[in-house]
Structure formats: structure tokens, C-alpha cells
Amino acid sequence: MALKPFKSIGIGVAFSPTLKANLYEAARLSIFFKSKLFLIHVGGASNDKIKALKVILNTFKTGGLDYEVVFKSGDPVEVILSTSEEKNIDLLILGAVQREQFLKYYVGSIARKITRRAKCSILLLIKPSVERIPCKHIVVNGLKDPKTKNTITYAFYVAKMLRGEKVTIVEEIKQDAIHVKVDDDKSLRKANIMKERIKLRENTRVKEIVQDIPKTYTNNIIIKSQPIFGKQGYSIGHYAQITRADLLVMNAPSKMTFWDRLFPHDIEHILTELPTDVLILQ
Structure with missing residues (x-):
């Protein structure tokens, strides 16, 4: 029985200092899993943006990377969630944020909202790297x-x-x-x-x-x-x-109610203080 749970991978793209590391991580995973990669940018398209992405991902051309860039304006949470459904994304990659002065990571407000509402699997990365770890x-x-x-x-x-x-x-x-x-x-x-x-x-x-x-x-x-x-x-x-x-793999919660958010349990403990990269499977 051949498994292929991740036919398509999505990642939110912001032109920030971690852009290259995030794209390298996503591109490597897409090649490893033989998946199509969707780059979701919240905002309008421009030739400069397309060129910048192409330059970074050119490294993976020989590996057979198949990718598509989606430009969409609106609320970041809604854009990423709606695009994930429209493109039938199986795995969505989100970045975590380091707490100030602590070597601990937590899911930022946008990523946390996406994690709670997404219908696909989620990979939370705490330290994206250009070099493969x-x-x-x-x-x-x-x-x-x-x-x-x-x-x-x-x-x-x-x-x-x-x-x-x-x-x-x-x-x-x-x-x-x-x-x-x-x-x-x-x-x-x-x-x-x-x-x-x-x-x-x-x-x-x-x-x-x-x-x-x-x-x-x-x-x-x-x-x-x-x-x-x-x-x-x-x-x-x-x-x-x-x-x-190097990776913690968890079940996605069956449901997330108001009370779950008041009294954290299971996955909420993980989201509050990430011990490592976390894959939450739907």
C-alpha cells in the first residue's frame, strides 16, 4: 500500500527576513513528499515579487519542484484558509514565533487562528533553515x-x-x-x-x-x-x-469549543509552548 497523504503543500509567503528559509523548507518538503507547492501571498501581484520568489526557488528546479503562486488580498487568516480549501491543500506550513529572551516558541495569533480552523494538516516550524537539518x-x-x-x-x-x-x-x-x-x-x-x-x-x-x-x-x-x-x-x-x-506528530482535535480555549488541553498545551516542530494531522 503506497501512501501519499500530502499531494499538495501550502505556505503563507510574506516578504520578511525569514522568506528564504521558509521557502527552502517548503520546497524541500514538496520534493521529499512529491507534492505540488502553493505559495500564498496576502496582497497584490507584481513582477518584482514573482521574480524574487523565482530567484529563491531556482535552486530546486533540478529537483523537479512544481509550484504555483497565489496572490489574494484580504484578511490573512481568511485568505490562507480559503485558498487552502480552493486548492485542496493537504498540508499547510506555518511559522512559530520565539518568545522574547526565552528559547521557547509559541504560535502567533494569526497562525493559532488558522491552526484551530484549518481542515487540512498543519506543520508548525519553529526554526526554518536554509540548510537542511x-x-x-x-x-x-x-x-x-x-x-x-x-x-x-x-x-x-x-x-x-x-x-x-x-x-x-x-x-x-x-x-x-x-x-x-x-x-x-x-x-x-x-x-x-x-x-x-x-x-x-x-x-x-x-x-x-x-x-x-x-x-x-x-x-x-x-x-x-x-x-x-x-x-x-x-x-x-x-x-x-x-x-x-526533531518532530512531534499529533492528532488534530476532534472539536475546539469555547471551553477548550479557556481550559487548555491536549493540542492547546502544544500550541502554547512548542517543544519542537509540530505536525498536526487531520
């Missing part, structure tokens, strides 16, 4: 959810296409899954036994998912399963950070 280690969520099987499968696809070396599947387990109040040695032992049983169950579930993935995508890749007890979203983000993962 190898994507060696990918961390992917393995929580029990109907979307998880596809998410893990596509994480292996991405690893194979980007020549990754390792995929770690993190199963986040809520603390309240252990129905034991620890107040002495006996209850502590009971809680630890329960933890080990839950870990074994989770590892078995994830192993069955991996076995169903075509060997084309799992061969020659180190596979690790890592159950973690803690808050969903925060735990996996922290794990990706301390293991210095």
Missing part, C-alpha cells in the same frame, strides 16, 4: 483515539520520506486511570502493579497498530513505545523536548 527522531502520540492509527501510520511515512532513524510512540495515560489511593507501602505496591498492567496493555495496543503498517515504512527504523502518566498534551510535549525530538 536532518529529521532523525520523530515522537508521535499513541493515545487511545479513533484517529491514532492513521496518525502513527503517517508518522512512519514522514520518517521514511525524510530519512528519519527513530520513531517513539508516546501513550499518555491519565493519572486517574490508577484507582488506588496511595497512603502506605501496601497501597503503593498495588498502584505500581496497576501501572505496570496499564503499560503492558498500552504497549500491546500500540504494537498491534505498528504491525498493520506496511513494512516499507517501518523497515530500518528504530521503534520505541513509551507510556507516560500525566496530563495529555503537556506530557508528550515535555517528552519531545527532553529527548530533543
Whole structure:
């Protein structure tokens, strides 16, 4: 079974100091995934803009890059979202912003609005680079959810296409899954036994998912399963950070309500403080 989840890739283009790095990242991914690249510029067309883009992307001509520039005036969020739908974009690349004086990144207001509303997958880049930085280690969520099987499968696809070396599947387990109040040695032992049983169950579930993935995508890749007890979203983000993962792959949330924004959970924890580049799969 040949996978091709990203037939088309989109990126918002602003003529800023990071233009070249953003275009290089998008162009490389388009070639790796054999996708058509759409450059979305919020504003009017001009010969100077077209020439500037052509000069930067000329490097990828020999790699067979197929791209199209879309010029459209209006609100940046609405322009990028509407163009993504009109062009049937499968993967939208957005940049994250570094917090002042901190080596931490978060999603800016425009990118955050797009991330919450987009119907396609989103790739959040924290440090776009002209020189390619190898994507060696990918961390992917393995929580029990109907979307998880596809998410893990596509994480292996991405690893194979980007020549990754390792995929770690993190199963986040809520603390309240252990129905034991620890107040002495006996209850502590009971809680630890329960933890080990839950870990074994989770590892078995994830192993069955991996076995169903075509060997084309799992061969020659180190596979690790890592159950973690803690808050969903925060735990996996922290794990990706301390293991210095190159990419974190997550399920897109099924729905985002007003209350979700007041009380962040899962994906919102990731958006608040990005541990690395993040791919959110629809």
C-alpha cells in the first residue's frame, strides 16, 4: 500500500527576513513528499515579487519542484484558509514565533487562528533553515483515539520520506486511570502493579497498530513505545523536548469549543509552548 497523504503543500509567503528559509523548507518538503507547492501571498501581484520568489526557488528546479503562486488580498487568516480549501491543500506550513529572551516558541495569533480552523494538516516550524537539518527522531502520540492509527501510520511515512532513524510512540495515560489511593507501602505496591498492567496493555495496543503498517515504512527504523502518566498534551510535549525530538506528530482535535480555549488541553498545551516542530494531522 503506497501512501501519499500530502499531494499538495501550502505556505503563507510574506516578504520578511525569514522568506528564504521558509521557502527552502517548503520546497524541500514538496520534493521529499512529491507534492505540488502553493505559495500564498496576502496582497497584490507584481513582477518584482514573482521574480524574487523565482530567484529563491531556482535552486530546486533540478529537483523537479512544481509550484504555483497565489496572490489574494484580504484578511490573512481568511485568505490562507480559503485558498487552502480552493486548492485542496493537504498540508499547510506555518511559522512559530520565539518568545522574547526565552528559547521557547509559541504560535502567533494569526497562525493559532488558522491552526484551530484549518481542515487540512498543519506543520508548525519553529526554526526554518536554509540548510537542511536532518529529521532523525520523530515522537508521535499513541493515545487511545479513533484517529491514532492513521496518525502513527503517517508518522512512519514522514520518517521514511525524510530519512528519519527513530520513531517513539508516546501513550499518555491519565493519572486517574490508577484507582488506588496511595497512603502506605501496601497501597503503593498495588498502584505500581496497576501501572505496570496499564503499560503492558498500552504497549500491546500500540504494537498491534505498528504491525498493520506496511513494512516499507517501518523497515530500518528504530521503534520505541513509551507510556507516560500525566496530563495529555503537556506530557508528550515535555517528552519531545527532553529527548530533543526533531518532530512531534499529533492528532488534530476532534472539536475546539469555547471551553477548550479557556481550559487548555491536549493540542492547546502544544500550541502554547512548542517543544519542537509540530505536525498536526487531520
